[in-house]
Amino acid sequence: MAEGYRRRSIREYLNFPQHSFRFIGENVSGLEAYRRAGQISEDDFEVLNKLAYKLENGLLKLVESLERKEITGDWIDRLIVEESNETYGQS
DSSP states (O other), X not given: OGGGTTOOSHHHHHHHHHHHHXXXXXXXXXXXXXXXXXXXXXXXXXXXXXXXXXXXXXXXXXHHHHHHHHHHTOOOOOSSOOOOGGGGTOO
């Protein structure tokens, strides 16, 4: 996700959460293999699987939020946001 932070277009940025979904899936698949091989306990697997599920849901919410910004035109595609001095309490 850090690689996508500086992307200017929303479509370009949204590629990075999609990569993250794939990475999470690969990790859960690996965890399942470790569980079956007896290399991690069922309890450890459940804890890690729940964390992966929570992360996936957070990513889904991020993607939905960004897609709404794209639809409404609220996405800022500039790296520098112009601000007035009033923001900092200066005249």
